Structures are given as C-alpha cells and as structure tokens.
Amino acid sequence: MMYSKEFAKVLYEALEERVTMDHLEPFIEKPKHLERGDLAFPCFSLAKTERKSPQLIAQEVSQKINSPLFEKVEAAGGYLNVFLNKQEVTAQVLEEILQKKQNFGASNSGKRRTVAIDMSSPNIAKPFSMGHLRSTVIGQSLALLLAQCGYKPVKINHLGDWGTQFGKLITAYKHWGNEEKVKANPIKELLALYVKFHEEAEKNVRLEAEGREWFKRLEDGDEEAAKLWKWFRAESLKDFSRIYKLLNIDFDSYAGEAFYNDKMDHVVDLLESRGLLTESEQAQVVSLEEEDLPPCLIKKSDGATLYATRDLAAALYRKETYNFEKALYVVGGEQSLHFKQLKAVLKKLGFDWADDLVHVSFGMMRKDGKKMSTRKGQVVLLEEVLQESIALAKENIELKNPNLPNKEEVARQVGVGAIVFNDLKNYRMNDIDFSLEDILRFEGETGPYVQYTHARACSILRKAAWDGEKEMPIQLSGEQEWEVIGLLMAFPETIKKAAAAFDPSRVAKHIIDLAQAFNKYYAEVKVLQEDEQKESRLAFVSAVTQVLRKGLSLLGIEAPDEM
C-alpha cells in the first residue's frame, strides 16, 4: 500500500540501472511538509558515484520520470520530490479498506507461531494498583498486535501468589488479624495488615524472621498456613476479576508463581547435575562471573526458593507447554537484572532458546516523584481511578448528549478508554508521574478524543443511512482528503512496526494523527452535501471509522458509535 517501492522502481529505471534497488528504496522518505510532496529521495548519496552535484542529479532524474502514479515530480535542492496522483491513490486506498474492513492491516507473517506473554501479574493480597496497569495494558495490546500479524499469543497472568510476602502476611494476620473484618473487606483489610507488618517490623526485628518462618512452613505444606494462603488468594482473585472485566481483558492462563511449586525440584536437580550450583553464604547460587553478572540466588540459606527459581521453572514449563517462538515478559524496568540473570542461567543449562526470552521493559509509575510503595500504603488503586473516570464520562454524557441510549455502557467504554490510552500513548520506557488530572482529561491527545472523532464519523454514516456493501467507483479529487488518506495508507506499516518493536504507542500516535486530520476535514467539508461526490465522501468517512476503530481495538479500547 505504500508507494515507495514504485517510486524506487521508477528511480531505478531513470538512473539506467546504475544503482541497485537496495540503495534506493531504503532512502526514500516522507517529506515533513505536505507542500514538498508525498515521497522524497535525497540525491546526496549518489553524488559520488554519479560524479555530479546532488542538485543536478535531481534535475536530470526528475525530467526522466514519467509515471501515471505521480502527478508531479520536482527537483528541490538535492531532493527529488514526487507528488502522488491523489485521485488515483485515494480511490485505491479507500477501495482496499472498504473491501478488507477490519482486516485492513492484518498480515500472516507470524505464521501462527506462538508468543507467550507474561503480563499483568498482580500480587495476591495486595490491591490492584496503578502500577500494575502498565503491564496489563501493554501486554494486552501486544497480544492484539501480534495476533494481527499472524502470531498466536498466549496471555499468561503470572500471579504473584507465592513468596516471603505471604509469610509476612500470615504473621501479621496471626498477630493482629480478625476473621470477620477480613471477610467484610478482604483486600482493604489485608493491605492494612501488610502495612502494619512493615511498620511494626521497623520496631521489632523478630517479625521479619517470623515472616520468613511462616513462608517456609507454607512451602513445607503446613496446613494452617496453606489454609490462610488459599483464602487470601481466592479473595484477591475475586477482586481482580472485577477489574479485568472493566478493562475487558482475559487471560489464557492464570498460572502464577505457586503453580510452579512442584516444578522447582526439577530445576534445582538440573542445575545440580550440571554442576552449576554452588554454595555461598549458606545459600545455593549459580555463579555468573563469566557473564559479568552478579550470582543468581536459587535457594535461600533456609532452603526456601526464590523468585528466580520460580521463573526458571516457569520458563522451562512454558517452553515445553507452548513451544513458543518468543516469550515476552512485560515487566517493569527495575527487574532488568533479574531477566539478564534468568537468561544467563538458561544459557548455562544449554538452552539456546534463552535468546527468545524478551524483557519488554517499561518505566515506573511514580507518585509525587517517588516510587509507589505498597508497604508504606502509598498506592493509588486502579479501580478507584477507573470508577472516577467512568463517572466523569457519565457526567459529560449527561451534559453533551443526554438522550444517548446506553449511557452506562458508553460511560464505561469512554472512561476506561481514557485511562488505557493515557498509559499507552507514550513510549513504554518513560517513567510516568501519576497525575489524576492528566488521566482524567478527555480533550486533546486522549482516548476520548479519538473515540469522539470515531463517533462523529459514525454519526454521519448513520444520518446518510450508508450501507458499506454497495460497490461504486470512488470519485474524489483527493485534494481535501489527502492528509487523511496518507495516514490511512500508512496504517498497516504502523501495525507492523509497533508489533516488531513491542511498542503500542506507535499505534496510539498514529490514530491521534488520523483523528486530528479527520477533525480538520470535518470542520472544512460538509460530507452530507448533496452532490455527485457525496457517496464517495461517505466511503471516505467509512474508511476513517474502520481504521480508527481498528486502531483503538489494537490498544484494547472500545469505540462506541455514539457518545
């Protein structure tokens, strides 16, 4: 759909095949300013081989080009600028989108190969905080993008349902817990206990040891510990499922850390048999000196397992179960060392597929410039933010469109869309300082802005009773539509790049640009005006709705037809 290949071919001929395609196509670029044309080729690189000034080359080549696809070729400075035939290209682009509909931009380059995605992974007995939102929405969008490229994503919610923290929690419950209170308000009460534990632990050092002891008992199958753990876990999952429902996200697997309990001996044995395990300060470690990394802790001095042990077991299990081509870990950047170690240990075990593990790292969500800490009770609850956003969306609806039929559902779509979009619109590596004000903004570069643009476009189609099924030739000069057309045709390429770079923000930026361009058009052109081009304009509007909806859906955001 991009025309750079055609341009390169034409250049190739104009240069009488003295320069290979490989030296032409990659250099073709899109001028920053529309007045400079649609595609440009800088001739500087040819100056040496052609032994002419770039200006002269551009001049000469421009005169040799004669293609029906280009309506104008211009030499400007050392650049060769071409202007596409707007009418022709507009018709081609629109016809393709209307024919492919929601499959526009899809490819099968993934050949149905599996990509495991470790994502979301909230901690049991802790509230689902804003911090966990990032992994959840980035993972979800990557799954959608990869599916779009023909891969088979497997979304794994690697629940944080095991570890010393449960020893601490059990300790806290034993000391200060109250069954009735926890039953009445599970997560809130468990969080309070967890916070209290850390407060008390500062005064009483013995608590930490007690926490470790309880965890050890849990690992050894102590009945009381297990019972409490099961209870905490069940309550937490109930809480999480409410949030996943709001976000409209589901998982292929909820195999969390505890799932690997019976699979860790195997890992330890394996390490042992290869002679990789050494004792250090009473703990079992794998030395990674050759790799220039700190040693990887496998077993604590009391014999209990660690995060790394579980992740090793998980990697082996996933490879065996899913035979993935790639395994993504959508986990915060602060764990990058852990993943380096994980891969290094797998490599030492002789598993070459360790190279297929990818840490899809992202920046930290901070509050007032500081890391959010569950231990200190400084968390912003995702559910509260979601509900607030939904309520605000509802207010807007009452104000702007009080007769809207399904207000509640639309308010949910818009409110949630605002939050998800806000998280995905920036490059994932950036740290984000939590700002309720920014998140609850529905104007400018936001999810609701894109949704609104889509809804307005839908509204036009509704008024015209447009049915996309009938075939008809597109008759548009393309002059006013041109900026939008450019963005429509570049969309498939954006999907590919976003998937390849594991970067949903590219899609978000693309649909913002598209929405902006279309809103400009909307302000200038009366689509429903009765003339010969009306049907073609409707086709154009329909294509825009298709791509906007597709773009939003790839971010995991819904697109109401009316709002």
Added chain:
RNA sequence: GCGCCUUUAGCUCAGCAGGAUAGAGCAGCAGCCUCCUAAGCUGCAGGUCAGAGGUUCAAAUCCUCUAAGGCGCGCCA
C-alpha cells in the same frame, strides 16, 4: 563505586536504521455552534533539542566525555 534507562517549548511528550524551515497536546491569549455531536476547529505566542568535543556534504538523531534525574547491584518480587 559499577550497570541499565532518561534529559527536546512553562508542563506532558512526538520526532532518533542522519537528511530540507524541530512538531503535537495541555496551560495562556484571540476567535468559530441559524451548518453532519464544540469531548471539536482556526489563529497568536512559546525552543542555545542538558553541556562539550568528534564523525559526515548533512547531527535533536551516530560515537566519546561531562552534568542532572530515575532504577538496579545476594537470601523481596
């Protein structure tokens, strides 16, 4: 101390497999609803691209160093 990440307009960020006058949004100011949803559109104002060297015909973009901030560096995950 070592490693990774970040630094572009008052604020939040695009742009970075080098290319033509550095772009949005928010905030500010000035306009636009007898007309397809004003969650919109138009205009104005706002920048030594952290700093210094280097590579190149060409550097916000690549390399080196410096500075500032963040994160990590053995029994947390």
